[in-house]
Amino acid sequence: MNVLKELRHRTAKALAPLVDDPQPFAAMVKPAQDAQFGDYQANCAMPLAGKLKQKPREIAEQIVANLEVDDLCEPPEIAGPGFINFKLKDDWIASQGQALLNDERLGVEDSEADRTVVVDFSSPNVAKPMHVGHLRSTVLGDAICRILRFRGTQVHSDNHIGDWGTQFGMIIYGYKHFLDQSAFAENQVAELSRLYRLVNQLSDYHAAVKALPELEEQLQSQQQLLEAKRGELDTSDKKARKEIGKLEAAVKATQDRIESTRSKLKEVESDPALKALADQDLEIARHARLETAKLHQGDAENTELWNQFLPACLAMLHQMYERLDIHFDMELGESFYQPMLTDVVDSLKQQGLASESDGAMCVFIEGNDAPFLVQKQDGAFTYATTDLATIRYRINELKADEILYVVDARQSEHFKLLFETARQWGFDQTEYQHVSFGTILGEDKRPFKTRSGDTVGLESLIDEAVAQSRKIVDEIDDSKPDGPELDAETRANVAEMVGIGGIKYADLRHNRDSDYVFSWDKMLAKDGDTATYVQYAHARICGIFRKGDIDRASLRTASGSPLISAPEERALLLQLTRFGEAIEAVCEDYRPNQLTQYLFELSNLFSSFYVNCIVLKEENAELRTSRLKLCDLTARTLQTGLKLLGIETPEQM
RNA sequence: GCGCCCGUAGCUCAGCUGGAUAGAGCAACGGACUUCUAAUCCGUAGGUCGGAGGUUCGAAUCCUCCCGGGCGUGCCA
Numbered sequence: 001m002n003v004l005k006e007l008r009h010r011t012a013k014a015l016a017p018l019v020d021d022p023q024p025f026a027a028m029v030k031p032a033q034d035a036q037f038g039d040y041q042a043n044c045a046m047p048l049a050g051k052l053k054q055k056p057r058e059i060a061e062q063i064v065a066n067l068e069v070d071d072l073c074e075p076p077e078i079a080g081p082g083f084i085n086f087k088l089k090d091d092w093i094a095s096q097g098q099a100l101l102n103d104e105r106l107g108v109e110d111s112e113a114d115r116t117v118v119v120d121f122s123s124p125n126v127a128k129p130m131h132v133g134h135l136r137s138t139v140l141g142d143a144i145c146r147i148l149r150f151r152g153t154q155v156h157s158d159n160h161i162g163d164w165g166t167q168f169g170m171i172i173y174g175y176k177h178f179l180d181q182s183a184f185a186e187n188q189v190a191e192l193s194r195l196y197r198l199v200n201q202l203s204d205y206h207a208a209v210k211a212l213p214e215l216e217e218q219l220q221s222q223q224q225l226l227e228a229k230r231g232e233l234d235t236s237d238k239k240a241r242k243e244i245g246k247l248e249a250a251v252k253a254t255q256d257r258i259e260s261t262r263s264k265l266k267e268v269e270s271d272p273a274l275k276a277l278a279d280q281d282l283e284i285a286r287h288a289r290l291e292t293a294k295l296h297q298g299d300a301e302n303t304e305l306w307n308q309f310l311p312a313c314l315a316m317l318h319q320m321y322e323r324l325d326i327h328f329d330m331e332l333g334e335s336f337y338q339p340m341l342t343d344v345v346d347s348l349k350q351q352g353l354a355s356e357s358d359g360a361m362c363v364f365i366e367g368n369d370a371p372f373l374v375q376k377q378d379g380a381f382t383y384a385t386t387d388l389a390t391i392r393y394r395i396n397e398l399k400a401d402e403i404l405y406v407v408d409a410r411q412s413e414h415f416k417l418l419f420e421t422a423r424q425w426g427f428d429q430t431e432y433q434h435v436s437f438g439t440i441l442g443e444d445k446r447p448f449k450t451r452s453g454d455t456v457g458l459e460s461l462i463d464e465a466v467a468q469s470r471k472i473v474d475e476i477d478d479s480k481p482d483g484p485e486l487d488a489e490t491r492a493n494v495a496e497m498v499g500i501g502g503i504k505y506a507d508l509r510h511n512r513d514s515d516y517v518f519s520w521d522k523m524l525a526k527d528g529d530t531a532t533y534v535q536y537a538h539a540r541i542c543g544i545f546r547k548g549d550i551d552r553a554s555l556r557t558a559s560g561s562p563l564i565s566a567p568e569e570r571a572l573l574l575q576l577t578r579f580g581e582a583i584e585a586v587c588e589d590y591r592p593n594q595l596t597q598y599l600f601e602l603s604n605l606f607s608s609f610y611v612n613c614i615v616l617k618e619e620n621a622e623l624r625t626s627r628l629k630l631c632d633l634t635a636r637t638l639q640t641g642l643k644l645l646g647i648e649t650p651e652q653m
Numbered sequence: 654g655c656g657c658c659c660g661u662a663g664c665u666c667a668g669c670u671g672g673a674u675a676g677a678g679c680a681a682c683g684g685a686c687u688u689c690u691a692a693u694c695c696g697u698a699g700g701u702c703g704g705a706g707g708u709u710c711g712a713a714u715c716c717u718c719c720c721g722g723g724c725g726u727g728c729c730a
Contacts, residue, residue, distance in 0.1 A: 024670090027670085028672090033672090033673075033676095034673080034674090037673075041672095041673090043671095043672055043673095046672065046710075046711080047671090047672090049710080050709090050710085056710085079673075080672090080673050081672080081673075081710075081711080082672095083672080083673065123730095125730085162730070165729085165730070166729080166730095334730095357727080358727075358728085359728090360727075360728055362727075362728095368656090369655070369656080369726075369727090370656095370725095370726060370727060371727060372727095373727055373728055375728090376727095376728045377728060378728085380728085382728070382729085382730080383729085383730050384730095386730095409657085409658070409724080409725095410657095410724060410725060411725090411730085412657065412658090412724095412725080413656075413657075413725065413726075414725095414730090416657095436658095438658085438659090439723090439724085445722095445723095472692075473692095476690090476692060480690075481686090481690090482690095485690085498692095509666085509667090510665095510666070510667090511666080511667070511668095513658080513659090514659080514666075514667095515658095515659080515723080516665080516666075517664095517665065517666090519665075521679090522665065522678085522679070525678090525679075525692090526692040526693095527678080527679070527692075527693090528665095528677090528678045528679060529666090529667095529677070529678050529679090530678090530692095532692060533678095533692075533693095535692090536690080536692050536693080537693095539690075539692090540689080540690060540692095540693085541689095543689065543690055544689050546689095547689055548689075593667080597667075597677085600677085600678090601677095604694095607693060607694065608693095608694065608695085610689080610690095610693080610694085611685090611691095611693070611694045611695085612694085614688070614689070615689060616689045617688070617689070631689095652690085653690085653692075
């Protein structure tokens with residue numbers, strides 16, 4: 001049972017004689033802000049005062065008089081201006097705990113079986129190695145899928161892979177010009193990946209050669225402008241200072257770009273072999289694009305290469321997903337929708353939605369300056385077109401009631417236009433949601449990069465996390481009072497779970513809308529709100545069962561509800577009954593940080609319980625059994641909760 | 654220029670469909686290992702919620718303006 005829902009339901013009944021629509025007022029029942037006020041509180045008497053023209057406390061008294069809650073609560077108390085405070089009865093909490101003990105779902109209601117949700121997340125480009133930029137979408141999207149599924153929703157997780165874009169042209173070009181046959185024979189994926197990076201680097205090099213003089217010129221004119229403004233503007237004037245500040249920032253930005261451009265040049269020029277390759281083709285970028293265009297036009301050779309390379313590229317991605325324990329129901333990439341795009345644009349034209357503007361096909365949405373561009377001047381389709389085709393497919397074929405896009409917040413305008421276009425196109429019975437998220441920042445508050453300014457590869461990020469947690473595992477296990485407990489293999493497994501769990505948890509614990517600062521120290525810290533802390537609480541419980549040689553299954557069917565003999569037991573049990581609330585809170589607006597917060601609090605309450613309530617050596621057999629039940633329920637809730645976030649739980653650490 | 658987002662404790666962040674003295678974690682300080690893992694627990698200290706107005710019985714939360722920062726802005730995805 002979801003206690004919060006139940007209390008709202010009861011409150012709604014009590015409100016029925018007072019107002020026509022009690023729902024919004026019943027929704028004002030919330031978990032108590034402060035334990036001193038009880039467990040839950042109703043805040044609806046105050047806003048009703050104005051509406052009913054009575055004093056809030058009088059209204060509260062009427063509500064309390066109508067309330068039928070004596071089976072679950074102590075008599076509700078009215079406090080302050082008109083708060084109604086609920087304190088759950090100990091024996092009721094205990095009976096709830098007993099019920100949860102035999103509930104596979106741990107109190108989470110299964111209420112959404114008739115609802116189909118498509119979750120679009122991760123969506124990397126094939127052939128490019130995944131990097132930190134993919135982390136949030138991947139981790140967040142996976143957690144959302146798991147949580148929705150656990151709640152009973154029909155979920156289709158879809159990896160909308162970029163498998164039809166310019167990067168394939170680069171690989172094809174690289175294959176035709178720079179292939180190392182023996183390397184290719186030995187490891188196809190590694191060689192393709194090398195070719196991609198090589199062509200990309202050479203393209204960047206030529207772009208840099210071209211850009212440098214322009215940048216230097218730009219810098220000069222910016223500096224001149226700055227000097228001029230400094231001379232003519234009155235620095236005591238705020239507007240003028242601001243203008244100068246902006247110019248200074250622009251100069252700095254240009255200087256940074258020049259520096260990074262120079263380092264790109266140096267990288268190639270300091271390597272004679274690389275320089276020679278660069279000199280072979282001064283227009284490599286254009287030629288690579290040409291390969292892409294040939295592919296799109298159905299060129300036989302390039303199509304064959306695409307067919308040959310794609311499985312290998314996907315395999316490379318799957319390796320990463322396997323390690324992250326992330327799986328998709330489908331991987332319908334851009335290429336899948338390619339044959340439908342002409343028809344999409346025709347359909348939009350027919351309905352009068354799309355019209356020509358500056359040689360491109362555009363959908364203009366009222367209230368938006370920028371058009372939604374579905375076909376470019378050169379006739380090529382855009383990702384807008386693909387996204388529309390995808391929507392049509394998801395609704396017609398997958399019967400989606402709702403589509404979630406777990407994508408960076410910077411694309412919000414695109415989705416605004418996409419959703420509105422889809423609705424006007426006729427797909428207006430489906431809910432669309434851009435589950436947006438902020439940027440991962442480095443300690444310098446700039447987007448997270450390596451020391452040298454490159455994007456951080458996902459693989460190296462994970463390796464680093466696992467290596468660091470391995471050091472901690474070794475250190476702690478070696479210093480255990482009774483000697484080390486873990487063999488090398490176990491240590492490696494624990495390090496993997498702690499390292500990857502740490503990365504995922506650090507991401508999920510933040511409100512998805514916020515940018516957050518990536519910190520190794522905080523992510524893997526032994527203290528604080530981390531995966532490690534939650535995993536440790538779970539491992540301690542497993543230790544109890546191991547040492548006591550406890551049969552957990554028979555524990556669950558043992559007679560008698562848990563006993564509440566100490567405040568720590570009550571607090572722990574109460575939290576355990578609230579797992580369903582936490583899941584609901586996540587689903588409300590797709591915010592997994594609601595679940596991390598719940599799990600952290602649960603771990604915290606357990607740790608207090610652990611310190612204050614001895615379990616195995618408890619002499620009172622009934623109390624010992626009761627506490628073992630709390631341990632079992634806590635362990636299962638922690639394990640299930642972490643699993644819903646995609647995080648594993650070691651039994652020993 | 655226009656649009657979107659952000660500004661909460663020394664640091665990292667919750668809280669934001671208005672509700673009681675604004676919460677956590679880290680760092681700081683003080684305690685607790687003959688007891689099931691001290692990767693732990695308990696306690697202390699720390700805030701004019703960027704600023705100013707407004708709406709309200711009540712504002713970190715809603716509205717307006719200002720200051721500071723980020724992002725996006727027709728043919729990359």
